[in-house]
Structure formats: structure tokens, C-alpha cells
Amino acid sequence: MPEIFRISGMHISNIIYKGDHDEATIKQIQNCATDEYAQHAVLCADGHKGWNMPIGGVVAYENHISPAGVGFDIACGNKAVQLNVTYDQIKDDLAKIADEIFASLSFGVGRVNNERVEHDVFNDAAWRNVNFLRKTQSLMPLAREQLGTIGSGNHYVDVFKDEKDCVWVGVHFGSRGLGHKIATEFITQAGANPNGNMDDPPCLLDVNTSLGEDYIQAMNLAGRYAYAGRDWVCQKVASILGAQIVEEIHNHHNFAWKENHFGSDYWVVRKGATPAAPGQKGFVGGSMGENSVILEGVDTEESAKMLYSTVHGAGRVLSRTQAAGKTRWVNGEKIRVSEGLVNMDNVLKNLSESGVILRGGGADEAPEVYKRLPEVLAHHGNTIKVVHQLSPLIVCMAGSEIRDPYKD
Numbered sequence: 001m002p003e004i005f006r007i008s009g010m011h012i013s014n015i016i017y018k019g020d021h022d023e024a025t026i027k028q029i030q031n032c033a034t035d036e037y038a039q040h041a042v043l044c045a046d047g048h049k050g051w052n053m054p055i056g057g058v059v060a061y062e063n064h065i066s067p068a069g070v071g072f073d074i075a076c077g078n079k080a081v082q083l084n085v086t087y088d089q090i091k092d093d094l095a096k097i098a099d100e101i102f103a104s105l106s107f108g109v110g111r112v113n114n115e116r117v118e119h120d121v122f123n124d125a126a127w128r129n130v131n132f133l134r135k136t137q138s139l140m141p142l143a144r145e146q147l148g149t150i151g152s153g154n155h156y157v158d159v160f161k162d163e164k165d166c167v168w169v170g171v172h173f174g175s176r177g178l179g180h181k182i183a184t185e186f187i188t189q190a191g192a193n194p195n196g197n198m199d200d201p202p203c204l205l206d207v208n209t210s211l212g213e214d215y216i217q218a219m220n221l222a223g224r225y226a227y228a229g230r231d232w233v234c235q236k237v238a239s240i241l242g243a244q245i246v247e248e249i250h251n252h253h254n255f256a257w258k259e260n261h262f263g264s265d266y267w268v269v270r271k272g273a274t275p276a277a278p279g280q281k282g283f284v285g286g287s288m289g290e291n292s293v294i295l296e297g298v299d300t301e302e303s304a305k306m307l308y309s310t311v312h313g314a315g316r317v318l319s320r321t322q323a324a325g326k327t328r329w330v331n332g333e334k335i336r337v338s339e340g341l342v343n344m345d346n347v348l349k350n351l352s353e354s355g356v357i358l359r360g361g362g363a364d365e366a367p368e369v370y371k372r373l374p375e376v377l378a379h380h381g382n383t384i385k386v387v388h389q390l391s392p393l394i395v396c397m398a399g400s401e402i403r404d405p406y407k408d
Contacts, residue, residue, distance in 0.1 A: 014040050014041065015042070016041075016305050017029075028053060028054040028199065029054050029059075032066075039061065039062055040261065040307060041060075044272075044273050046314055046371065046376050048316045055271060055312075060307060062264075063267070064205065065267045066204050066269050067190060067202075070269055072183040073254055074175045075226035075227070076175070077172070078249075078250075078274070078282070078284065079171050079234055079249065080292075081246075081249075082245070084244045085241060086165050086166060087166075090393075094357050094394060107149075113148045117228075119232075121228045122143070122144065126221040127140065129214075129217055130221075132214065139178060147228060148236070149173075149176060151176060151398065152398035153365075154313070155172050155397065156288070156396060157169070158393075158394060160393060162389060163388065170285060173229065174222075174226045178222055182219065187203060190211075219255070223252060249282065251282045251283065253274050255269075256269045262304075270309055275297075276309060278303070280308075282294070282295050282296070282297075284312060288365055288366070289347075289395075291374075291389050293390060294388040294390065295386050297310070298383055303382075314372065317371055323363050325337070325338045342366045344366065350367075351395075356392050357393065358396075360398050365397060
């Protein structure tokens with residue numbers, strides 16, 4: 001149930017929590033909710049500490065939007081497609097398919113797509129209407145080069161089978177350098193430091209100002225760009241498998257939407273939270289060795305209180321440094337400073353024994369770094385229902401040696 005908090009006489013909006021969270025994560029969502037323009041706040045069960053706003057956080061504002069809440073990887077999201085092939089048709093070729101996916105797509109190496117992708121997103125009016133986009137001559141070439149690249153961190157391309165042995169492809173990544181540069185610019189123009197304290201409250205823009213209007217246009221452009229990239233990657237993998245796409249589920253989870261809740265219009269910022277309106281389907285990934293799901297929003301009183309939002313993944317329990325240890329880059333080479341908590345040899349052994357083929361990846365993305373997805377979903381109770389269980393066959397990610405300058 002929602003709880004109303006008062007801290008030293010300051011306004012703090014209604015907050016509803018799902019799941020178990022550490023104090024630092026709870027403090028972040030409370031910091032967001034203390035803003036006078038925040039009206040409702042949600043923390044999903046996969047929540048963990050983020051930059052200014054926790055991952056898994058949702059905040060509804062009246063006439064304001066938070067570029068820091070949306071974050072650096074604008075429109076990062078998930079897409080899953082069902083193909084017209086079955087597991088039996090590809091099971092003998094999984095290693096070959098994994099090799100071709102990993103070789104054909106860019107998982108951070110060079111951070112440039114080897115295939116030039118033409119798309120209408122490059123004719124979008126925002127390129128001309130937003131001063132920052134119009135004046136920054138390097139952005140369009142960068143975006144063209146990176147469309148369809150996956151990046152690093154927790155971004156991936158997976159092949160699954162469902163409970164009926166139908167084959168699915170699932171991807172997770174966002175707007176790459178375009179989104180990062182848009183976020184950096186507008187966070188700075190909002191008067192905040194994009195390299196500042198991660199526990200600062202998120203900066204806000206008034207949507208009725210020229211700066212707020214420009215950000216909304218730029219954010220929506222980054223959203224269309226991210227969608228175009230995920231569309232292209234899913235089609236590329238389908239082609240590798242010699243298959244056709246028969247169903248698509250597509251969501252982003254680092255974004256802001258104008259929505260009506262409780263009879264009023266709000267700008268709803270979701271950071272690592274999936275929209276889950278009644279009947280709306282979403283693809284939510286587990287860890288690299290465990291099931292992912294296709295879920296659907298359910299129309300209940302509790303769903304409405306959650307601003308029709310749900311998890312976007314399992315949620316981290318170990319930081320990248322805790323999991324993989326500390327490293328530093330010296331003259332382009334990664335040097336280990338300290339050991340991490342994850343034994344990668346055991347991870348690889350367990351994945352192999354469970355039949356999962358991994359290409360790339362590292363200790364910072366091992367299964368033990370994450371919460372268990374079924375437990376996380378259970379916290380959301382009757383707000384969602386699981387439509388499909390997706391068992392991983394192939395997992396492709398950037399290797400731990402890849403250095404990517406864009407924050408995921």
C-alpha cells in the first residue's frame with residue numbers, strides 16, 4: 001500500500017514499494033519524492049541504486065520532466081520476437097549460430113556497425129528543430145555509425161525457447177552515444193553536473209519552457225533511434241536463423257511519458273521500469289543463465305497505484321566492482337587491481353552444464369550478481385501475469401575486456 005512520508009516538514013509524495021531494498025536505494029527514491037513537483041513515486045522489486053534516481057524507480061511530475069531520471073541511456077529497452085522455427089530445427093546448430101551472431105553484430109568492439117543502416121529516423125524533424133542537435137555536427141554521423149550496435153554492460157542479444165519449444169530472440173540496449181550526449185547536454189543546461197554525486201536529487205525541467213520542449217523532442221528522437229536499432233538487430237538475428245518474425249514485443253524503460261493517472265495528467269519518468277498498462281505485454285530478462293519472461297499488465301487497483309509499471313529485469317545485488325574486482329586501463333590495456341567475488345570458471349561450467357552457449361560476457365554479469373527473477377516478479381503479485389517462460393539457449397554480450405564510454 002502507498003505510504004505518505006514527511007521529512008523535516010518537506011513535501012514528499014505518495015510512495016509505493018515492491019520487494020526488498022537496501023537503505024541507499026530507498027533513500028534515493030525518497031530524495032526524488034521530496035521535490036515539490038513530484039506527486040507519486042514507485043520503487044519496483046528489481047530496484048537498486050542508480051544515478052540520482054534508483055533503477056526500478058518511477059516518479060510522476062506535474063509539468064516537469066527529469067533528464068537525470070530518464071538517465072544517460074535514453075530509451076534503453078527490451079525487444080523480443082518469436083520466430084517461425086522450433087528448437088528442434090536449430091538445436092544442432094546452436095554453436096554455429098552463436099558464433100555468427102557474435103561475429104556479425106557489434107558488442108562494443110569499435111562501437112560501430114559494420115553495416116550501414118538507412119532509416120527514416122535520420123529525417124526526423126528534431127534534428128532541425130532542437131538547437132543542440134542542429135548545431136552539434138558530429139551527432140548525426142555518430143548516430144548513423146552506431147545504429148544497430150549493442151554496447152557493453154548488461155546489454156545483450158539472446159536466443160530462447162519457450163514452453164512450446166518456439167524460438168525467440170531477445171535484445172536489450174538503448175540509444176548509445178546519441179542518447180548519452182543528449183542527456184549530458186540537458187542535465188548540464190538544467191544546472192546539474194553530469195559527473196556529480198549520484199545521490200543528488202534529479203534535476204528537473206519545466207515542460208512549458210523552450211528548454212523543456214527541446215528536451216522532450218530530443219528524448220523522443222532518442223527513443224525512435226533506440227527502437228530502430230533493436231528492430232534492426234532482431235531482424236538481423238532472424239535472418240541468421242533463416243526465420244521470419246511472427247510476433248513482436250517491444251518496450252523501453254528509461255523514458256518519460258505523458259500519462260493520465262488518478263484523473264490527472266502527469267509526466268511519468270521510468271528509470272529501469274517497464275510500462276505495464278492493462279493488456280500491454282513486456283519482455284523482461286533474467287540473468288544470463290536463467291529464464292526470461294514475456295509478461296502482461298493486469299488491470300487491478302494495485303496496478304493503478306504502481307502507475308502501471310513493473311520490473312525491467314531481475315535487479316542487481318552486487319556492483320560491477322564487487323562482482324568482477326577492480327581494474328584500470330593503462331595505455332589501452334586493462335590491468336587488474338583487485339579480485340572480485342565471482343568465480344568465472346564456475347560460472348562458465350554451470351552455464352555449459354545447463355546447455356547455455358555464452359559468447360562474451362564477464363563476471364560483472366554472472367547469475368549470482370542478480371536477484372532471482374521469479375522472486376522479483378512474485379513481489380508484483382496481481383499487477384502482472386506471465387505469458388511465456390523463455391529458457392536461454394544462446395547469450396551474446398560484450399566481453400569484459402571491452403571498454404565502452406557510454407553509461408548503460
